[in-house]
Amino acid sequence: MSDLSGIDCLASFSPESANLQQWLAYLEALHPSEIDLGLDRLRQVAERLQVTTLPCDVITVAGTNGKGSTVAMLDSVLRHAGYRVGCYTSPHFLHYNERICLEGKPVSDDLICQAFCQIEQARAEISLTYFEFGTLAAFLIFAEQKPDFAILEVGLGGRLDAVNLIDPDVAIVTTIAKDHESWLGSDLEQIGREKAGIFRPNIPALLGAQEMPASVRATAQSLGASCIAQIGQDYRWQPESNKQQWQWQQLNAEGEVTLCYQALPKPALPLDNAATVIQAVQLLNKPVAPKAIYQGLANASLTGRMQRIGRFLLDVAHNPHAAQYVAARLQEQPKTGRRVALLGMLDDKDIESVLEIMAPEFDAWYIAQLSGPRATPVQRVLEKLSQLGCDNCQGFTDVSAALAAVLKDTSEDDNVLVFGSFYTVAGVLAEKERLTP
Incomplete structure (x- = not known):
């Protein structure tokens, strides 16, 4: 993104010479x-x-x-x-x-x-x-x-x-x-x-x-x-x-x-x-x-919808209806190693219902803190998972840190689902080269 923001962005913006990133910063402030x-x-x-x-x-x-x-x-x-x-x-x-x-x-x-x-x-x-x-x-x-x-x-x-x-x-x-x-x-x-x-x-x-x-x-x-x-x-x-x-x-x-x-x-x-x-x-x-x-x-294929990259499966599911679909798809697949979740969500979603649907599907949870005012605090997710009986859960400062821990802790026999938000999936896709050996 451009380093222009707020009033400075609006005051100094030149439509004829702006590149796309400068345009987007301008539109966000407009x-x-x-x-x-x-x-x-x-x-x-x-x-x-x-x-x-x-x-x-x-x-x-x-x-x-x-x-x-x-x-x-x-x-x-x-x-x-x-x-x-x-x-x-x-x-x-x-x-x-x-x-x-x-x-x-x-x-x-x-x-x-x-x-x-x-x-x-x-x-x-x-x-x-x-x-x-x-x-x-x-x-x-x-x-x-x-x-x-x-x-x-x-x-x-x-x-x-x-x-x-x-x-x-x-x-x-x-x-x-x-x-x-x-x-x-x-x-x-x-x-x-x-x-x-x-x-x-x-x-x-x-x-x-x-x-x-x-x-x-x-x-x-x-x-x-x-x-x-x-x-x-x-x-x-x-x-x-x-x-x-x-x-x-x-x-x-x-x-x-x-x-x-x-x-x-x-x-x-x-x-x-x-x-x-x-x-x-x-x-x-x-x-x-x-x-x-x-x-x-x-x-046909679609980024971020049941998208397979090595042992990672990426899906933007962030509400109960989508979580039910993903859970059903997981249940159709044979389980070889452990099943691990990398999750980050926004606070205006029905987080409790999503976690209740998905909790039985995973052996371990890695919770990423998303950025911005709408991001759900990691601690809230961890507390809900604890109430649901999930005891192998960790919190991280951002998606990149959570991904690093998942890569360190899992093997090729394990399956990792990245879900909860477009931002979570985008954060992992930004480091796509790390997902496969």
Whole structure:
């Protein structure tokens, strides 16, 4: 990061000559709050920039968990079908450019800086958040580069999120669970209503979980979605007899199978999300051959989601719903040596529930102190683990120190799960060369 900060950053900033790191420091200091939900300010700037629509098909993905997996598999399938695809996701792990990708690769610093310059000039008196600047930059880049598809991941909520400025051609809500409760509340019906705000009249609405608050379907209906397809009712997945493959089925109103893909490769990502991707492909305006679906799912991967590097498994799971998924995946795997956790969490998460789910899975815990005001004190985590009967637990000043201890204390026969936050996984990825001999 630049050494500019606060008032000094704003006073000395020069848009025309700034590099990407200087831009990001400027954006962090520019708006009084990190999150400022609402579309009015953003819409005014987007209108000035003429990016209230995009010259391509748009797929918007919202939800509590599974957004990134869904985006990654959609991207892979569509690129295997021969289409040019742009993806906008957040947050990033190591480099800001990860948020805006074209044809599977992060865009250049120059493209982002050029977009930031255009936004800065257009916004004039209007204040924008760091996330809103990035979202408009993605819109500008996609408008200029003209991919066949733009896949947009909602940052927070749905209805008032910056991504929701653009009308989609297909809208997906993956799951609804408690997270970001200080912004979205703890009422699942209200959370569902907010996330379902991405649905539109005469546009397909996909519900990617079998258990959804009633508000999600009700909102889709009230907004006039052209069709509402929910996993378990309108489409489903089933394991094949060999359990290494699976099949996808589309169902009619009577529950009869009308379309089926058999012997599908098992992706490294959740099958509910994979099934939803196949359903989305059926609803697109452009054809996708079955071969592209098979190849795309087989080759899809996502940083920080069940990502294997040597004896390390990295997953950003930070809420109970995600923890349950990871725990289930661990239970499917044969246990050879010890199973070790490297954990760091933020204080606005349901830490107690996550630990209760994960505690039985590990022989040892290494707790890292994250930085910033939202970081959970290590001692709080250690006390909860002690209450849960976990006696082999240690605390560390940061992720790097925890990783050093894990590397010293474990062998190649052991398995280490790094989880709890994007920051925890990013901290380990920053030292990726240490993870394998």
